[in-house]
Amino acid sequence: MIPRLTSKSLLALAVAATLLAGSGVATAAGATAGPSPSPTGSPGVEIPATPAGQQLRWVLDAIGRAPVPESEIKEHIADSxxxxxxxxxxxxxxxxxxxxxxxxxxxxxPKQIEVTATLAGHKLTVTLGVDDTGKIDLLGAEPILPLPPEPKTWKELDERLAKVAPRHAYLAAEIKGSRIRPIHAIGQNTDRPIGSMFKLYILGALAKQIRQGKLSWNTQLTITPELKSLPSGELQDRPNGSKVSVLEAATLMISISDNTGTDMLLHKVGKKAVEKTMRAWGARDKRNFPVLSTREMFTLKGADYPKHTKAYLALGTAAKRAYLRDTIGKLPLTSIVPWLKPPRELDTIEWFASPADIARAHAELRKFTDPNVGRVMSVNPGSLAEGTWYKGGSEVGLLALGHSYRAANGKVYAITTLATDPSAPFPATATPELVSLARGAVKLAK
Structure with a gap:
């Protein structure tokens, strides 16, 4: 969902067509393959002869022929x-x-391709994916937008954040061990949906078990159909039975928000261990329990909606665990139908924490002496300086950015932004604005 932040999170890339607000530039929607040459491709660009590449050729060709017959569309695009x-x-x-x-x-x-394209003078990143039958099940386009000017004052930051999201919470703080010293805050203790930020707690539970000798970074995990989730990520495209190390899965989980890697690690360390970490680190909102896998979240919101959502929310915690195991866990990925608008169940079926909780999670992770924890957290700096620890989150109507970094003065700071709009998806301009606010906060927090 996010230009150059990489954590495009959950259903962001699986969702349909939107117009870039005010510019007339289209963003994503569906289509599929055929090896015919594209009238819109640059002569020097070679499209790979992969299933995803063939589908991209079809999309480019269909653009020049639209409207194309409905039968052709159904031949190429997945029913879901x-x-x-x-x-x-x-x-x-x-x-x-x-x-x-x-x-x-x-x-x-083989099953996914990402390209840069131009439309009406605007740069776009286009991502296309196909299912096991070769039909398109993912097609997204994100405008590559310049960052707005950074805010010069906290007052300006507050005003701009309020314009981005009707619901928001924010914290810039100094980290001292496990203690968080607020520098500037809006609703720092208000629980908000956090999207893929919940993966911080999986990393925390994992690091604890490695420290205890229960696992190692070299422990091998097996990709199975039951543990595969939807994008973002790449592990969902690997063959069933493939092996992946704990270190690779953790790196992908944090750096590109790989949902299959997330669910594999959640399964390995156990939900109870992750829930214990969440409680210990302050994320005690009752809506977090039982903690959901990414696939369970997708299924609750996307399979025969709102049937399973209503059934699930009517249950107590123990009964919810049984429902996830006995009902949701038996539904195939193909049962999930992507959604674009309005946002779904942001206040009920998600993962929840406050800006202070997220800063605390960064603080606790920084206490681990294992260098692999820092390596995993800093692969993707979230558009800030190299070495920044970052994990973001997003789904339709939700954007979350969480950074921590060591400044030149030797102090460690955390900046957390949680933004939601329960009524509509965010425009493409929202993420660059939030990144700009984070960059400005780095200078203001000195």
């Missing part, structure tokens, strides 16, 4: 995608992309 984005909307989207030019292939795997 079309349930959220009907063929008529696909055609409308393709027509909006007229004139799209492919600039470069940024990354390519």
């Amino acid at each position: 995608y079309l349930a959220a984005v009907p063929p008529a909307e696909v055609n409308a989207f393709l027509q909006q992309l007229a004139g799209l030019t492919l600039n470069a292939v940024d990354s390519s795997r």
Whole structure:
């Protein structure tokens, strides 16, 4: 969901077409493959002959022919995608992309490809994924936007944050051991949905078990159909039975918010261990228990919605655990239908913490002497300086940024921003604005 923050979180890339507010630039929607040459591709750009690459060729070709027959769309696009984005909307989207030019292939795997493109003078990052049958089940485009000017005062930061999100909480603080010294705050103790930030607690439980000798960073995990989740990530594309080390899974979980790696680690360390870590580190909101895997969250919100949501929310904690195991756990990934708007169940089915809780999580992780913890947390600095620890989170209607860093004065600071809009998705301009606010806070916190 986030340009260059990498943690594109949960359903952000699985969701349909939106227009970049005020610019006339289209963002994502669905389509699929066919090896015909693209009239909109740059001559020097070679599209890989992978299932995802073939589907990208089809998309580029279909843009020049839209509207294309509904039968052709159904031949190429997964039913789960079309349930959220009907063929008529696909055609409308393709027509909006007229004139799209492919600039470069940024990354390519058999089932997923990411490219840079230009539309009406605007740069876009386009991500396309296919399912096991080769049909498109993920297609997203994010404008590559310049960062706005950084705020010069805390008052300016507050005013700009309020314009981004109707609901927000914020904390800039100094970390001293486990103690958090607030420097500037808005609702620092208010619990908000945090999206993939909950993965900090999985890393914490994992680091504890490694310190206790129960696991090691070299422990091998096995990718199974039951543990595969939806993007973001890459482990969902690896064959069943593949092995991945705990260190690789943890690195992917934090750096690119790999949901399959997350669920594999959650399964390995155990939900009870993660819940214990959440409580110990302050994230005691009752809505966190039982802690959900990413796949369980997707399924509750996306499979036969709102049937399972209503059933689940009516239960007590013990009964919820049984429902997740006996009902939700038996539903296939193909039962999940992506959603775009309005946001779903942000106040009920999510993971919850306050800005102070997130700062505390960073503080506790920094107390581990194991260097791998720091390496995992700093692979992706979240658009701040190299070496910054970062984990963000997002889903439709939710953006969360959490940084911690050691300043030149030797002090350690944490900056946490939690933003939600329960009524609508955030515009593409929201993330660059929040990044700019975080950068400004780094200077203001000195």
